[in-house]
Amino acid sequence: MDARKKRILVTGGAGFIGSHLCEQLLNEGNEVICLDNFFTGSKQKVVHLLSNPYFELVRHDITMPYYIEVDEIYNLACPASPVQYQFNAIKTIKTSVMGSINMLGLAKRVKAKILQASTSEVYGDPELHPQPESYWGNVNPIGVRSCYDEGKRCAESLFVNYHVQNGVSIKIARIFNTYGPKMEPDDGRVVSNFIVQALKNEDITIFGEGTQSRSFQYVDDLVEGLKRMMATPDDFIGPVNIGNPIEFTMLELAEEIIKLTGSRSKIIYLPLPEDDPVQRQPDIQLAKEKLNGWQPKVQLTEGLTKTIAYFDELLKASS
Ligand code: NAD
Ligand code: UDP
Ligand code: UDP
Numbered sequence: 001m002d003a004r005k006k007r008i009l010v011t012g013g014a015g016f017i018g019s020h021l022c023e024q025l026l027n028e029g030n031e032v033i034c035l036d037n038f039f040t041g042s043k044q045k046v047v048h049l050l051s052n053p054y055f056e057l058v059r060h061d062i063t064m065p066y067y068i069e070v071d072e073i074y075n076l077a078c079p080a081s082p083v084q085y086q087f088n089a090i091k092t093i094k095t096s097v098m099g100s101i102n103m104l105g106l107a108k109r110v111k112a113k114i115l116q117a118s119t120s121e122v123y124g125d126p127e128l129h130p131q132p133e134s135y136w137g138n139v140n141p142i143g144v145r146s147c148y149d150e151g152k153r154c155a156e157s158l159f160v161n162y163h164v165q166n167g168v169s170i171k172i173a174r175i176f177n178t179y180g181p182k183m184e185p186d187d188g189r190v191v192s193n194f195i196v197q198a199l200k201n202e203d204i205t206i207f208g209e210g211t212q213s214r215s216f217q218y219v220d221d222l223v224e225g226l227k228r229m230m231a232t233p234d235d236f237i238g239p240v241n242i243g244n245p246i247e248f249t250m251l252e253l254a255e256e257i258i259k260l261t262g263s264r265s266k267i268i269y270l271p272l273p274e275d276d277p278v279q280r281q282p283d284i285q286l287a288k289e290k291l292n293g294w295q296p297k298v299q300l301t302e303g304l305t306k307t308i309a310y311f312d313e314l315l316k317a318s319s
Helices: 016-027 043-049 082-087 089-110 146-166 190-199 219-230 250-261 285-290 300-318
Strands: 007-011 031-036 055-059 072-075 113-119 170-175 204-207 213-215 240-242 247-249 267-270
Touching (some): 016 031, 016 043, 043 055, 072 219, 082 146, 089 113, 113 219, 190 250, 204 250, 219 240, 240 285, 247 250, 250 267, 250 300
Parallel strands (some): 007 031, 031 055, 072 113, 170 240, 204 267
16 A cells, blocks of 8 residues: 555745745655645755656646645645735736635545645734734735735635635644745845844944834744644634744844854944834734644754754855
8 A cells, every 4th residue: 555645736846935834745655746836846856856757847837727636735836925915916917816726626526625824914914912813913005015014915815715715624724934945045035134134244224213023933833834724624714823932022032043143243224114114023822722742842952053054055055
């Protein structure tokens, strides 16, 4: 008998989170199809998996229909960094909306279970702190972040309605800021920006006064949470917050990175981008309860140390 467990499709599998997820799923004996249009991801991130006969890399854009037979789908395709998702805002909306419709249509046809990588951004600039799943959010529907926020909100609605109307087995995970090795050095996100700047002894760019906060989750904790969410009983569809509730200001983050890299970088202050949320912190009670006691294990210093080592090697290799 074939010992393979499941055939799993990972959209956006050549991205930062997707590449870690593909690797984990393969390690557990599954067959993995990684589908990506390489907008923000790259073959480089999964090149080490290509020799595995149970791994397939497919160049495809999820705004177009896709036909395959699978047991499970992790729908991660969508640029996640503000700079990247605002680069082609309409395409970002299409990816969340048309992409979700296609992947839900596929899940419906083959009776696959499908998980949506939603986001803390559905809470917008939250008026409630920390944010429980029951909070409806405070999103500017016409602001610069709306292509991402509203796209993801519409995707959640599509998932729920395919579940209610068509009986599709769905899971919605609201992911909070995640970092780790395989982020792109120039993706514009705060962790990658600060680490690269610190390693190059360049100025560290704080937007605004640096008092805005985020809660940073190490990628391994997230991948574990996503797999556990997929494995929950059919009657639990979420949404569930997956994040690390320990909150830091951007100034604290910059100082920690300077300390860990021993950098000579100076901190400089640049204007705060439009609609930048003031604070964000997940309430993870539901995750702890429903995901078999899941909780983040990797604390910031440990996670940053691993991420710094990754970027250090990357920068040395490219210089
Ligand atoms: P990423 O940009 O590294 O990965 C996204 C991947 O999707 C890339 O490989 C990209 O090429 C691919 N992609 C984009 N549009 C596509 C399309 N139309 N068709 C096929 N592939 C497409 O980002 P990430 O950080 O790995 O995020 C993965 C998912 O998790 C995203 O859906 C994102 O919204 C969600 N998420 C991430 C975070 C975070 O902090 N990283 C937080 C909340 C939610
Ligand atoms: N779809 C897909 N792969 C499949 C099945 C469907 O990409 O295996 C797409 C299909 O092109 C359609 C979308 O998913 O546009 C939604 O499918 P659904 O069955 O909900 O809608 P319909 O086909 O009735 O428009
Ligand atoms: N940020 C910053 N300097 C940078 C990049 C980002 O101060 O070089 C800030 C940004 O304004 C935001 C926070 O860091 O307040 C997190 O930004 P990121 O783009 O990583 O994620 P998101 O805003 O989507 O949470």
